[in-house]
Amino acid sequence: MESISLFILRLSFPLLLVLSNGVLSSAPGDTGGYCLSNSALPDYPQTVKRLMDSWSYGLLLGPGGVWSTIDADNDNKTWSPVPLETCRERVSISEPQNLPQDNWLITQYINKSIPSQYNNEPVTIFINISYILDASCASVNCIPNFQLLYHLSNASDSSLASHRPGYSLISNVSSVDDVTLHMKTFSFNLSPADTGFYIAIRDIGANITITRLFVYRLIGPAMQSGLTLFPETPAPTTDCINITGLCVANANTSTGSLPVLSLNINGSWSYDDVCMCIPGHELMLIEGTNQCQACAPSTYKSTLSNTVCTSCPPNSDSTVHGSSVCQCDSGFYRAPNDGPSMPCTGPPSAPVGILVNVTTSTYSLISWGTPASTGGRTDVYYDIYYYSTANATRVKANPQPLYATSYNFTGLSPLTTYLVTVSAENGVSNQSSSTQRSIFIAITTPEGVPMPVVGVKVLSGGQYVEWNVSSSAHGVITMYEVVFYADLSDPSRRGRYIPVPSDVTVYQVNITRDFPSSGQPVYVSVRAYTQVGPGDWSEPIVFSQTNSLAPTQKSPSSTTSIKIIATVTLSTTSGLATTSVSSSSQIPGTTDQSTTTPTATPTESGSNPVVSIVAVLGGAIGILLIVTLGAVGYFIFRKLRLKYMAKEETDHHVPLVKYEVVSGEEEENRVQINPLAEDS
Structure with missing residues (x-):
């Protein structure tokens, strides 16, 4: 066919x-x-x-x-x-x-x-x-x-x-x-x-x-979509599959992992374009394809994104391609929390107009004005430092940044000078070596109440109370005050208060007058006064009715023992009988430190009686003269001392103190002026 x-x-x-x-x-x-x-x-x-x-x-x-x-x-x-x-x-x-x-x-x-x-x-x-x-x-x-x-x-x-x-x-x-x-x-x-x-x-x-x-x-198919690269991959036979893709050069995903793409059985891709340009690079269309190009000098890009590069913030610059952050100019800085888009800033100048507003013996309030320059920042704060004439160690007063322009000092010591520094700070001042951001002022506190009296002790079997002069008086001591009280739980120490001059640190105890009641323990405390007022009481010391509970039995260190002994000897012609006459004067509570004077002994039985009588009379007259002069001197000493103490009261304006000469029945309700004198 x-x-x-x-x-x-x-x-x-x-x-x-x-x-x-x-x-x-x-x-x-x-x-x-x-x-x-x-x-x-x-x-x-x-x-x-x-x-x-x-x-x-x-x-x-x-x-x-x-x-x-x-x-x-x-x-x-x-x-x-x-x-x-x-x-x-x-x-x-x-x-x-x-x-x-x-x-x-x-x-x-x-x-x-x-x-x-x-x-x-x-x-x-x-x-x-x-x-x-x-x-x-x-x-x-x-x-x-x-x-x-x-x-x-x-x-x-x-x-x-x-x-x-x-x-x-x-x-x-x-x-x-x-x-x-x-x-x-x-x-x-x-x-x-x-x-x-x-x-x-x-x-x-x-x-x-x-x-x-x-x-x-x-x-x-192998292809590029956006910034994502797809490798050639055989289509699946039954269901879609996930394929690991790639990002173009200088691009990445937000997680840093490779993009995941889904391939369908018909060969089509399903995906999200998750690739973006890395910091320092911007998205550009070059020769028909998307690419990530490095930022030019004086520009930057700090994020993983497809945005464009931008100019550097104030006081910063970049001199190379592909900058993700611009570097600060000399003298400018970024705080740790400042992002790359923030301008670079500097430290502040010093505060201005510092003043002492209020000062007491333990408290002071100072204030100041904001710096003329904040360095381009809004986070200005202040640090307070001080040291005193008593302690040269520099101490920071505020543990946390202070944003107010005043500060209260508490717990200061009286009669002390403090040198205070107020420094202005901000988020970048710790990166700067500049010291031109501080202002100084001196604060001197006035006198305050004295510190508690220390070293209180009982001497001579309970006859005296003695204490130490305060080494931290916080001012001029104007007087001391001794109190005897019976209730140890009574914080006000209600009892008998005895003022003592500022130059005396010993008090002679009178049990009848000073003890509030009989048959109960009695406590004694001492405190000091300045012009501001009294300090705290000393720790109490307990007395007993036997007046002999003091652990240390000795005389006050400020007393002086004086004893005068005169001896008169009479001799008969036989030389067989002798008579001694003695006289003494001693401040009670002192220790007898004299030695015994031996009596006169006849030299021979045939002494001349006239000569002996003349000798005895001359000795008696000499002893009487010495005793008389001693008594007169002691009286003059007491008068001068009273006058001096009255002058001290006038000079120092001691509160609640009155100096009077007391005698007889008035003594029980009067102030004893001389704590060393015997009771009348």
Whole structure:
């Protein structure tokens, strides 16, 4: 039967209608010479990986052709080329009257072309075939169908091109008798162990023309979208898969991990463009693609984002490309919490107008004005330091930053000078070596109440109370006060109060007068006065009615023992009888430190009586004169002392103190002036 040449409709099958300018790559098994350049071939979608296209070859059959034929029934009827135009060769077969037929058309070896990292994944192979069934088949004895088969192989094997056993049926292809160009697509799966295959078209008795045979698989194409790079990946066979992508140079994700992309079974990508330009780089469109370009000098970008670089903040600059932060100019700084977009700032100047507003013996209030310059910041605060004339150690007064412009000093010591420093600080002052941010002032506290009297003790078996002069008087001591009281739990110490002059630190006890009541323990305390008032009482010391509980039995250290002894001796003519007359004067409570004066002894019985009488009278007169002079001197001493104490009271304005000469019955209700004098 004569073959009928039919025109060929150049139609693209539906899968090839999506994108233009697809990247073409030939399979490793395509050894035939190409007839058309890639640019002249039909456009492929980016999701299609071409494995074999019959239109790529200038010769399919015959000497030098890439396909082979088998005349299995040996009737000299087989596939033959049907030239229509240069390239895009078609093959056809026309059937004689004898049926059935068995004519094979076998392609060259086709490699599945899978990247090595995906060799362990199955892959689906698609076969698109375009054909025409001859209309004359309706009037002759023919079969309007053919078979499509494949054979798996891990390498090119020329024997398989002429060996029919081992081929597997893909489909029986049938069609109506017309002159329409038919296109059908079939598929089969390759296991990970299979690297390639052969395709066969088996004629069993039809008049058909094969216009094109196209073999491919689906991929997720290698591409760039935004700043994300997609690697070429075989499309999955059953479900979508996740693929690790890449970011372009100088880009990254917010988490620092690689972007994850989802590849669908049709080869389409599902993704979010999570890649962004790293700090110091901005998004730019360069030669049609998105790129991350380094920031120019004097600009910066501190974030992972696709924003543009910006100019450096005030008092800062960048001198290199790709800066993520601008460096501060000399003398300017950033605090640890300042972001890269914050301007660089400096330390503040010193506070102004420092004043002492109020000062007492233990308290002082100072204030000052804000610095003329805050260094460009709003977080100005103050630190207060001081040291005193009594302690040269510098102490920080405020443990936490002080934002007020005044400070209260408490717990100061009276009669003390303090040198106070007020320093203005801010968030960057600790980075600066400048010391020109402090102001100074001196505070001198007035006198205050004295410290408690110490060293109180009882002497001479309870006859005297003595104490020490305070070493921290906090002012001029104007007087002391002694109290005797019976109730130790009474904080006010209600009892008998005895004022004592400031230059006296000993008091002679009068049990009858000083003890509040008989039969109970009595306590004594001492306190000191200044012009401000009294200090605290000393720790109490207990007395007993026996007047002898003091642990130390000794005389007051301020007393002086005076004892005068006069001796008169009378002798008879016989020298047998002698008489001694003595006189003494001693301050009570002092120790007798004199020695005994021996009596006179007659020298001989025959002494002159006149001489003896004259001697005795002269001695008596001398002793009387000495006693008289001593008494007069003691009286003058007491008068002068009273006058001096009265003057002290007037000079120091001692409260509650009155000096009077007392005697007789008035003594019980009067103030005793001289605590060392005996009771009247």
